[in-house]
Amino acid sequence: MQASAGRPMPRVSDRGAARWIRLAWQLRVPICGALLTGVMVVAALGAPYLAPHDPLQQEITARLRPPAWMEGGSPTHLLGTDALGRDLLSRIVYGARVSLTAGVLAVVVSGIIGVGLGLLGGYFGGRADAVVNGAVSIMMAFPFMLLALTAIAVAGPSFRNIVIVLGVTTWPIYTRVVRAETLVIREREFVLAARALGGGAGRIMLRHILPNLASTLLVLGSLEVARMIILESFLSFLGLGVPPPTPSWGGMLGEGRIHMLSKWWIATFPGLAIFLATLGITFVGDGLRDLLDPRLKDSLLGREAAGQG
């Protein structure tokens, strides 16, 4: 396989700690990404243990409190409280659950649809391919956001509907990639051999073609999780996402917007959470691409060579 030659090989002269530090410095962006993503996953999983308060508990005497470091803030509410006196930090910690699960599940749904159609179109070609291609063209021409908003409005806002709608409206990106790759791979010797041995179409697609797309799909899927998190939060921002009182970052932004002119923190911190989460996941996706995509070996080795010169 060509990929095995693509690992950045440590120089022989490197020893022990120096080598690790150099490697860590080279991988600083993916490492930052992994840390940010890790924080988000930990927050989502451990929310009941990490959050200082119940995210739904309303404290009428402590409404619209500023963050602790500002005048009028208190250490009990580090990031302040919202209009109902709920602790912002606790709601942000719990909000990671909605964003993360909606993002990942939406990618799973759209990935299954998109990859399936891409394999069918690319492998069978002809009329099947024309139908798949037509469907992609139609979906690409749709003002996607309006499509998603309308579908949610018709179906009613709920966590399940958001995942389904995001999944059903964002699959073409996988189809385009998978179809193009399948067109090439289906002509390769190992596929022809499998066919000659009597392998059925389904078996060839799933056992012989799909594994060759795994790294591409892993990279694409991780970058798409970031995009889904932004889309989900925008839906929630408009009130068409996860219904209140469940804490979601987009929903908090939407609520905070009403008080934006005087109480800036309510809209600022949930948005910062969305930004850092998507940035972290994007860094991880970019890092995965650098590791898995052999084309990058040249630039990594190139940087090594430049460093030596």
Add this chain to the structure above:
Amino acid sequence: MTGYVLQRLLQALLVCLGISVITFVMLHVAGDPAQLLVPMEASREDVELLRRQLGLDRPLPVRYLIFLGGILTGNFGRSFFSQDPALGLVLDRLPATLELALAGLGLALVVAIPLGSLAALKRGTLWDRGTTALAVGGQAMPAFWLGLMLIIVFSVKLRLLPVSGRDSPAHLVLPAATLASFLLPVLMRLTRSQMIEILGQDYIRTARAKGVGMAALIFRHALRNAWIPIVTVVGLQFGRLLGGTIVTETVFAWPGAANLAVRAIRNLDYPVVQTVVILLAFSIVVVNLLTDLVVARLDPRVRLQ
């Protein structure tokens, strides 16, 4: 060329037909307008009467053909709420959306092309890394949050620009900046990679050897070849730009078509929703078609494929 034009034209027509089918299915099959229009306490007979008046009791294929005929003759029905023709409501709002879209696109180009070119020229330097970081950060930035932060900084804290509305050119600044953030990362990366490729070519080296100045080199020789892919991508990203207007108009209460659409969606005002969806989708198809044709005109390799 004629064959290619005809083929693309036919494709575009089929896509438009598909769009009309999906819109119809989503709004007329998945949702039931009659249920929404009648008050809670209405009797079953009242609902049935309304269904007949709206033509909802007819078979689906007939209803689809009526719907399609309406689109072709410009009859999109009347708003459930104001009773005005939906098409007129949307067309009234279109200039505001166009103004915003053009401003956002212009701003994105004016920022992305110089920054991307400079990054390509000073490849590997801090400047290059800075613009790349800006592109990555821009892609991860939720635009609606960016818009809110711009309001907090420039309108609330610094009191430089208005919060929302569309009364003066100053009102356009923050929405245009927010909308530009949708295209900026893509255009900046594209300009950078195109310029790197072009600057490595023989004719640039020749020009440089002849003693052509840096400015002339970039503007007269390099950018001239970079703009074909840039135009292509702008055309293909037109849908993204329109998607961006939905976010931007909502955040800044910009009185455009997208804002109208979001309100109509919330109210389940189907005629208005379907008008906006159809008009926007069709315009995306037309822009993509024009982009393809322009590119084919400029680059014979495309149409001879």
